Amino acid sequence: MEAVYANALNIQWQQVVMWAIGAALIYLAIGKDMEPTLLLPMGFGAILVNLPKSGAITQIYEGVEEVGIIDLLFNSGIANELFPLLLFIGIGAMIDFGPLLSNPKLMLFGAAAQFGIFFTLGMAALLGFELKDAASIAIIGAADGPTSIFVANYFRSNFLGPIIVAAYSYMALVPIVQPPVIKLITTTQERQIRMENINANVSKTTRILFPVVVTIIAGIVSPRSVALIGFLMFGNLIRECGVLNSLSETAQNALANLVTLLLGITVAARMTADAFLNWQTIMILGLGLVAFVFDTVGGVLFAKLLNLFLKNKVNPMIGACGISAFPMSARVIYKMGLAEDNQNFLLMHAVGVNVSGQIASVIAGGMILTFFG
């Protein structure tokens, strides 16, 4: 009988805190519908790996090491960057670059909205993080889970768990984080600026050549990120080529769902109480918010700057969509536009900027890898 409750005596208060964090993530996923595909597996995984002597992670029993399934999945899918890359094929297959291709100037907003990454790099360095950890934390501002995982893992950051939790949590919190920041730095008149409709009539040739061209250019500039951008664009090429519809559907649904499922629970390997419960985690969560806020500020202020020179003004709110976080950010700006003026339809512009942010965030990740890798 003693064997039944003996392990209960091994429970530590830190593990109980992690159960509470796991439960909170599950609540946010189910109760608030915030990124449920990732927060739910992560929440459950956080509980799973923080049970005393959990067999889900590697343990030493009587001097013999027994490899846990979560650690096995981590080493096979995240440590070698396989899962984020496979997920990028699915994401690439989901993205329609039409609005961007018909108005390529929108890409500049995607570039501007990466400001939060580099601002956070400085802030993380100032707070005392080592350079590679600071770079890993800064990439939370990419607002793109796979890129965050790829970069943090590349640098072998000690804070992979908190970084991923922050990245996905703030992506889910975009509807809460962005509107007050945008309202703070824009006037009502600016938010009511109407924009001409985009004619998303792009030739098939352009749609097919675009992913190839992006891969070549980004690969030449930043060879270390070529796998990231390459897999994203490969997914998009499958979508646009028109002869691989079955593969495209598989990438968008089955592949993306399967990898997301495994990714979420595998991330929990870095959510053990000893690795997660420390002051650095709180600082990383704070820095993640800083990254998202300054991404938004960068995009919006760049739009305002452009308006000084443009005859046809742009609604500065669309600059905020360059944060990536596809398609959440575009939806937020679309709704904000309608709230200010019920005839102001910004959706196509917002989507165009949002997908450009997806590309720009990967390029930014590549820059970070090139600088500090």
Place this chain on the structure above:
Amino acid sequence: MNVQLFLYTLPYMAKGMLGIFAVTLILVLCIVLLNKLSSRKGND
């Protein structure tokens, strides 16, 4: 507080943003070119 490391990162902030804008500009030019070529081909 590590002010020295912060100062060390400042040039990278500038280089990073400049780098992203440079790559983006190249991509914008490529898209414009692709659109022009494919529309010309369509007209032909």
